[in-house]
Amino acid sequence: YGAIMNLQIEKSSFGDFWIEDDAIYLYTSEQMVDFIKDHLIRINQLTVSFEKIDEHPKQVFKTKEISLVVASERADALVAALTHSSRSDAKDLIRKGYVQVNHIELEEPDKICNNGSVISIRGTGRFTFLGFSRKTRTGRIVAEFLQNI
Template sequence: MLEQCERKKRRILTPFFSPDQISICEQILGKQVYYKIDGGYDGAERCRIAILPYEEDADMKITCLKATYSSQFATLSHRDLLGALLNLGLERETLGDLLVKDNAIYIFVDSEIENYIVCNLTKIKRCSVHFQPYYEKIEYTQNIIYKNLIVSSLRLDVLVSALVNVSRKKAQDFIRAGYVKVNHIVLDESSYLCNNNSVISIRGHGRFHFKEVIKRTKKDHLVIETGKYQ
């Protein structure tokens, strides 16, 4: 994509990338190339990158679609929304962040597929939905429920075991299988030592925030504050 931009002297727009992919792209692009990163709202995780031949404002071709639903029929989650979109035959890279907040759904999508979604995504689980373009500013704060845990160390397998209440061997199996990410990067070393303020994702179990070590116990164990993203 960078070579195309330089050769043809025109803007190149990427699909939506995950945070770890964006980090790789920033390393490749460096400081000598003009580019813009945007996910449709402040704080977005999944974003598109516009690679630019010269400094300019770039249309990122991102549309926010909004729908409301009645929670008396079902409680919708990010997983429900993503499943419904993928069942339409859409590729994940055409979709940005998916937000569920106060009986409302916000999805950030490639503008080329907005009409397809509006026409075809009319039901999620038992909830009828009708999506429309939404142009107001989105302010979204991720809901995280925190609690304290006691662990013997900050090894990745120890933290995974404590976070999802499985044996340490099972946690090691998760890590070896590539089911665990730390700060959006897949790690396969059980002995990896996690730092404060790390985000740990465990496939099938959700995403967690290891905030900090609070104190040591008399038995030299660690009391840590962790939260689960809702």
């Protein structure tokens, strides 16, 4: 992440990325492909090269299923539950650009997440929202997630 930011690229110009044994996958706009290929050539002491691929590679994760009680269906409520923090702290994470939904930075805390949405929270992890399973006696909602481990 630091090497990308060092190129002084706007955060909105690229999405999520992940690292595998011999590859780095980075979601970016069509306009940024050549710039990244030409300028992102070193990460720390390693020489790297990028190439454009047309297929979305399948990322395989080890996961565990978790259930959390949430106050509502809004993204800030889900983020608060996933980070074990207050809803106002979750809104701060969203405002700072630390939360992505489906590899795109979340800008509105009142967004409703769909089943299957991938929620990435910097410093916390990546989760797939499976949906709501039931309501508690007090009317709160139990949300089901797959957590990447």
